[in-house]
Amino acid sequence: MAGVVLDTARDDRAQLLLAGAFVLAVGLIGLTLVLTSSTYTATLASHDNQVVRGSDAVAVRDTVEADLTDQFDEVFDGQPGAPSSSVETNLKTQFRETLYPLGNETGTHHARHGRLVNVTAPPSGGLFVEGSRIKQSSTDRFAEPNSLTGVLIDDWTAAEDVELRNATFKIESLTATSPATGFTLRLDSPESSGPEWTITLYQTGSSTMEIRTEGPDGGDWTCTRPRPDGTTNVFLDLDAGTAGGTHCRALAALEPDWNKYDVEFVNGNTVSGKYWMIVDAPPSSSKVMTDANRVVYGAQVRYRYHSATVSYETDLEVAPEEIT
Known part of the structure; x- marks a missing residue:
């Protein structure tokens, strides 16, 4: 019986090591600059334990702004000195393809917790x-x-x-x-x-x-x-x-x-x-x-956060390495 207990303990330790390795791998994937809705879901989940208050609205805003800045830098870094219209259109499309899924994922996630969060291009259409x-x-x-x-x-x-x-x-x-x-x-x-x-x-x-x-x-x-x-x-x-x-x-x-x-x-x-x-x-x-x-x-993105106690709207200015 002692041998059985020992084997079970080893199995448990092995499972813990595998679980730890899996968590580490997920964390490393989340650090990638290419933003996807699946990685962003993990970021949003970090706010679930916060009380719905003004600081939560700002925390979500800061997360969105940081991720969009990383993505903008990834798309536009090294853009040609005088890009052709087709190259510029392609780069802008890549960034838009990040923004729209992010807005949908953000809204869906927070709606489950009684919050309305929206990330969109400005109403005027002046995204870039x-x-x-x-x-x-x-x-x-x-x-x-x-x-x-x-x-x-x-x-x-x-x-x-x-x-x-x-x-x-x-x-x-x-x-x-x-x-x-x-x-x-x-x-x-x-x-x-x-x-x-x-x-x-x-x-x-x-x-x-x-x-x-x-x-x-x-x-x-x-x-x-x-x-x-x-x-x-x-x-x-x-x-x-x-x-x-x-x-x-x-x-x-x-x-x-x-x-x-x-x-x-x-x-x-x-x-x-x-x-x-x-x-x-x-x-x-x-x-x-x-x-x-x-x-x-850079880019300008409209951010909205509404809950039973907080109503907050602002424009996010996305400009990597800006001197401010």
């Missing part, structure tokens, strides 16, 4: 926000050639009164030796007396580059990296707050309190490299002040 990719894809100084004379302009504006995302800079060389002469990216409020954020790059020695961010309230943050010299390059990712792939205190501090700003380059002749960014205005707009390619900036 058209935008522009402003880029310098070959190594050059960050100055702008005059359209008439070709003379490089040190201080220039890339776009006005825009939202900004996917801002990345590859710094390949830097000659400035002080903050006053350093290359500066300025995010300036369109208001005449509004606040501004600046990011300045300059040398602090023969082998060191300092990155300095200054905020509108007098805040000042810095970090240092090896000075780019043509063989050593430094990537700056504004949204991630990283320089050279690691955390940079100066970039991580960037938190504009407004959504729209002018994107300005100052002392562009003192730095060379490449850059990419996307703004929420098409190239044909007067807001875009330089050459750019048409791309999709």
Whole structure:
């Protein structure tokens, strides 16, 4: 009989191990960027134990927004600089095919618990926000050639009164030796007396580059990296707050309190490299002040949550790596 008990215990442990492995596998599948109604059901179920209150409405909203942002990034990441109409239509269709099943699944799930939750395209039909990719894809100084004379302009504006995302800079060389002469990216409020954020790059020695961010309230943050010299390059990712792939205190501090700003380059002749960014205005707009390619900036999705005690409606703005 002892042997039987031992075998049973082993069987139980084996079943527990298999069950644990199954749960882990399901969890890993749920992490995939490609959103499906089946994986989203698991996400919705996590809210079932919450009391129907305002915080639940916000929690569901945040989950929907995060999943849609991941899916948008998966569909549109790497979109061609100037996509053909057929390519653009195909990408938009892929995103719509995620949105509509998600809306149906969300509504059905929460209806069982006395809540009306709806995720749809805006009534006006303006699901997608058209935008522009402003880029310098070959190594050059960050100055702008005059359209008439070709003379490089040190201080220039890339776009006005825009939202900004996917801002990345590859710094390949830097000659400035002080903050006053350093290359500066300025995010300036369109208001005449509004606040501004600046990011300045300059040398602090023969082998060191300092990155300095200054905020509108007098805040000042810095970090240092090896000075780019043509063989050593430094990537700056504004949204991630990283320089050279690691955390940079100066970039991580960037938190504009407004959504729209002018994107300005100052002392562009003192730095060379490449850059990419996307703004929420098409190239044909007067807001875009330089050459750019048409791309999709983001999406706007209508979110509604109603219960016996809570009524909440808002527009979700889907824009991966947005600087806010």
